[in-house]
Amino acid sequence: MDRHPTYEDLYRAFRWNVPDRYNMAYDVCDRHASDSDKIAFIGESGTDVWRMTFREVQRRANKLANLFNAIGLVRGDRVMLLLSQDPWTAIAHIACWKAGLVSSPASILFAADAIAYRLETASARVVITDLANLPKVAEARKTAHSVERVYLIDGAGPDAHSLEEELEKASDRFTNIDTAADDPAFINFTSGTTGKPKGAVQGHRSILGHMPGVELPLDSFPQPGDLMWSPADWSWLAGLMDALMPAWYHGVPVLLYRAARFDPEQACAIMGRHGVRTSLLTPTMLRLMRQVRDPWGRHGVRLRAVISGGESVGKELHEWGAEALRAPINEAFGQTECNLVLGSSATVMPVKYGSIGRAIPGHVAAIVDDSGEPLPSGTLGNLAFKSPDPVMMLGYWNNPEATRDKYANGWLITGDLAICDEDGYFWFQSRADDVITSAGYRIGPAEIEDALTHHPAVVMAAAIGVPDPMRTERIKAFVVLAEGRTPCETLAEEIRDFVRGTLALHEAPSEIEFVASLPMTTTGKILRRELREAERAKRAR
Numbered sequence: 001m002d003r004h005p006t007y008e009d010l011y012r013a014f015r016w017n018v019p020d021r022y023n024m025a026y027d028v029c030d031r032h033a034s035d036s037d038k039i040a041f042i043g044e045s046g047t048d049v050w051r052m053t054f055r056e057v058q059r060r061a062n063k064l065a066n067l068f069n070a071i072g073l074v075r076g077d078r079v080m081l082l083l084s085q086d087p088w089t090a091i092a093h094i095a096c097w098k099a100g101l102v103s104s105p106a107s108i109l110f111a112a113d114a115i116a117y118r119l120e121t122a123s124a125r126v127v128i129t130d131l132a133n134l135p136k137v138a139e140a141r142k143t144a145h146s147v148e149r150v151y152l153i154d155g156a157g158p159d160a161h162s163l164e165e166e167l168e169k170a171s172d173r174f175t176n177i178d179t180a181a182d183d184p185a186f187i188n189f190t191s192g193t194t195g196k197p198k199g200a201v202q203g204h205r206s207i208l209g210h211m212p213g214v215e216l217p218l219d220s221f222p223q224p225g226d227l228m229w230s231p232a233d234w235s236w237l238a239g240l241m242d243a244l245m246p247a248w249y250h251g252v253p254v255l256l257y258r259a260a261r262f263d264p265e266q267a268c269a270i271m272g273r274h275g276v277r278t279s280l281l282t283p284t285m286l287r288l289m290r291q292v293r294d295p296w297g298r299h300g301v302r303l304r305a306v307i308s309g310g311e312s313v314g315k316e317l318h319e320w321g322a323e324a325l326r327a328p329i330n331e332a333f334g335q336t337e338c339n340l341v342l343g344s345s346a347t348v349m350p351v352k353y354g355s356i357g358r359a360i361p362g363h364v365a366a367i368v369d370d371s372g373e374p375l376p377s378g379t380l381g382n383l384a385f386k387s388p389d390p391v392m393m394l395g396y397w398n399n400p401e402a403t404r405d406k407y408a409n410g411w412l413i414t415g416d417l418a419i420c421d422e423d424g425y426f427w428f429q430s431r432a433d434d435v436i437t438s439a440g441y442r443i444g445p446a447e448i449e450d451a452l453t454h455h456p457a458v459v460m461a462a463a464i465g466v467p468d469p470m471r472t473e474r475i476k477a478f479v480v481l482a483e484g485r486t487p488c489e490t491l492a493e494e495i496r497d498f499v500r501g502t503l504a505l506h507e508a509p510s511e512i513e514f515v516a517s518l519p520m521t522t523t524g525k526i527l528r529r530e531l532r533e534a535e536r537a538k539r540a541r
Contacts, residue, residue: 273299451507
């Protein structure tokens with residue numbers, strides 16, 4: 001009987017095969033379209049279940065690529081996709097890659113200011129969105145002057161064209177642009193953990209770099225009968241490159257369903273109804289699903305493997321998954337600049353509860369000091385990954401200084417502090433850059449503080465994460481008011497609403513404390529560390 005491979009076997013045997021010339025639209029779409037019956041999407045419209053084949057995805061993507069050419073877009077131009085989970089989101093990405101353009105996903109949770117910032121930074125020429133988000137785009141265009149055309153997937157509006165109507169005249173045949181593996185394919189913006197969000201540029205090779213980090217935690221993905229689903233929005237790297245595109249790389253169909261809010265009962269029902277076998281679910285989602293009684297018996301949930309990350313899963317969730325879902329919950333770690341580089345798989349390695357995993361085959365991880373020198377096991381230091389690596393960003397868009405600062409001695413420095421034990425398991429300790437982790441989102445305090453200080457009543461502000469049993473952390477803001485303004489709950493709610501209207505909903509502080517001053521360094525930087533320590537001491541009392 002053949003011995004099941006161990007983690008050590010897989011890591012030693014792994015070799016990258018990244019060709020010099022490569023366009024990932026071929027691997028995630030075109031090569032599957034030769035089979036006219038091969039399903040790409042499964043979705044629901046009311047009580048009806050619909051399906052879309054890879055051939056139909058290819059045909060629409062070809063039409064859109066031809067439209068891009070017809071309006072004068074050229075290789076390297078940027079296209080913002082302000083969309084949620086919708087077939088057109090995936091189709092538009094593929095069309096961009098086919099035409100040698102750079103797609104830039106943006107969350108529909110963003111307000112106009114955040115959209116304008118990303119449009120300006122990327123100098124996007126085209127926006128594809130829907131009627132619901134058109135007012136925000138119209139507002140953003142007042143300052144983002146690079147935008148020449150807006151297309152809507154569900155109609156037409158003021159200064160916006162109907163995508164469906166525009167595509168009627170386009171050919172459904174298109175020859176993919178000959179791109180290098182290192183040519184830019186998409187820009188994902190960081191969470192803004194150190195200053196304003198930066199646009200991390202990924203090359204066409206990115207899909208190849210992502211695959212081991214999906215295949216290992218999803219227990220030798222794909223397996224016969226696999227169907228992928230995740231509530232993670234495709235405007236975030238996790239939804240796009242941890243679920244959607246890796247599934248399509250292997251020709252695995254993807255269930256398309258995302259509610260406005262995550263409903264655990266609804267999630268279990270839809271997984272059971274469609275026979276979902278693999279999923280990406282954050283620990284917050286899993287904690288909510290623990291409230292669902294008997295998902296196996298009542299809803300027919302038959303998951304084969306779950307990948308989770310963004311925060312620690314913990315022993316209790318692992319044990320619940322094994323009992324209630326009858327499937328392993330394997331962890332994965334990454335960031336916008338270098339995704340899916342650590343992970344675990346219960347089938348090939350022992351589980352160490354609380355660890356964020358070991359280096360995924362193909363990637364080299366270490367704990368290094370600030371100069372990029374590796375540190376001994378058991379030593380606290382910077383979690384880092386060896387460059388070059390096909391999953392690493394090409395760099396920050398138009399920001400060579402920030403790109404340079406991200407590396408030390410050939411290592412990409414994540415900004416997270418961790419420890420590596422003698423067995424090669426990594427243990428997250430703290431966030432060197434004050435990032436807040438809430439419900440799977442990594443949120444930078446700088447963008448929140450900037451939004452807070454734009455309110456006329458606010459002179460100065462600081463944002464930190466405080467412990468929350470369900471979301472890991474929630475956002476707390478410390479606010480210094482302008483002279484003559486009186487602290488009260490009405491003003492706090494007004495400030496919260498102001499931030500909600502400027503940033504994404506999940507970036508608005510749930511708690512606001514009015515203070516007379518903030519702890520500062522001699523150079524004028526806010527000492528968030530002192531705020532966190534004071535908050536911990538207060539809660540301990």
